[in-house]
Amino acid sequence: MQVPGPFEYDRATSVEHAIGLLERRGDAARLIAGGHSLLPMMKLRLADVEYLIDINDLHDELGYVAVEPGVVRLGALTRHRELLESDELAAVLPIFRDAERVIADPVVRNRGTIGGSLCQADPSEDLSAVCSCLDAECVVRNGSGQRVVPMAEFHRGPYETAVGDGEMLVEVRIPLHSQSSSAFEKVERRAGDWAVVSAAAAVTMADGVIADARIGFAAVGPHTVVIPAVSELLRGGTPGDQLYERAGALAAEHCEPTTDMRGTADYKRHLVRELTRRTLRRSVRRIADGRS
Template sequence: MQVPGPFEYDRAGSVDQAIALLERRGETARLIAGGHSLLPMMKLRLADVEYLIDINDLHDELGYVRIEPHVVQLGALARHRELLESDELAAVLPIFRDAERVIADPVVRNRGTIGGSLCQADPSEDLSAVCSCLDAGCVIRSSTGERVVPMTEFHRGPYETAVGDGEMLVEVRIPVRPYSSSAFEKVERRAGDWAVVSAAAAVTLSRGTIVDARVGYAAVGPHTVVLPAVSELLRGQAPGEHLYERAGALAAASCDPTTDMRGTAEYKRHLVEELTRRTLRRSVGRIADGGS
């Protein structure tokens, strides 16, 4: 039977208390909310945790979904189910509903959080691709204040983030731009599984021309990636199938998937090409439809 190593347990009653506990406990302390990734790693002895700090009681403080005219603010403890069910969020960022529909299962979605997903930094994690393509900023708090780290710099490598000792991810901020929309596509071996490949796109139009576009991918390398070359190709161009095909081909040539039990590298590059076309097509179509 798989069991974790011995650890001490604390339950925080506020963000400030959680940060104080992190500072006191040091680098072997970990936060837990949903725990669907951390607990299995602890059972397999893949995570060295001496102090576990439960932050579920902070949901009232950090479980918010706020839609402002120019920014969306997501508390780190907003649960997957809450993101999925928010009509206000889907109206401005439909990509979240696309992604949350295919993340795991209801049990995981009821407890798992956006902050936990991002901080796990799994190369196959879907919301990391979503937040990367949306140019999100990650608000990290310590006892001395806050700093905002762009999503493209948040992941330092597999299972490694910019959150340091004594720090805590408290919010994800996403800019809202006019005449923009987004979409997510995923291929999985079975419902609720980790992605074989997933792709997330966000597009902004002006007078029928793409003025900004970003496509993020999961499960195609050691960490979630956004390919600047794809964005450069799309900017200044009129959207259309030929452009989407060029973007897909460039993305497939630029990514670095590996062969594993989910598929060969060649198959994954094929998926990158196809999902790039699909997400760009759906994003642009949603702008024409009012972004719904």
């Protein structure tokens, strides 16, 4: 029988209350919202948590999708289901609906949050790949104010983030660009499973060529991967299968997958090549079709 170790529990009533509890308890405390990753780790004794702070009552404060000129703001307690069902979000960042359709199952999507997904920092986490390719920023608050951490600096390694003791992630900000779109692809062994490989692409066009492009990958190394060399290759290029093929080959060369129960390293590199082509092709097609 899997039983977690003993822990104390409190239920926060506001962001300030939660931060105050975190400051008093230090590294012994963990926040919980959906809990679909943390609770199993506690039951397996992979996470030693002495003090659990439930922040579900903060959804009215931190659960929102705000599409504004030049930026999308997502509250850290926005549920996966809310990201999936937001037509306003899908209109400007269709990648979220792509990803949320294949994340876990309805039970997880009804309770799990974007903040929990990013703070778990699992190398196979799909929304980490999405937010990395979108060049997102994470707003982290503490008792004296807040700071903004680029997504490229938010994950410091497997299950480790830039959020320190006495701090919590409160918002994710994503810049919007004209003539841009995005797409997500995932290969999994069964519906709702962790990715064998997933890829997320964001492309911006100008005068018929690719002005900028970023591709994020999950499950191909010790953390979510964005490969600068692939972006450099794509900038200034004319969209087409030949360019996508070169980008996929370069991405496979630069990633570091390992052989495990989900597949061999060579198989995962093959998926990196293929999913790179697919996400780039779909992103560019969406721009041509007038879909952001």
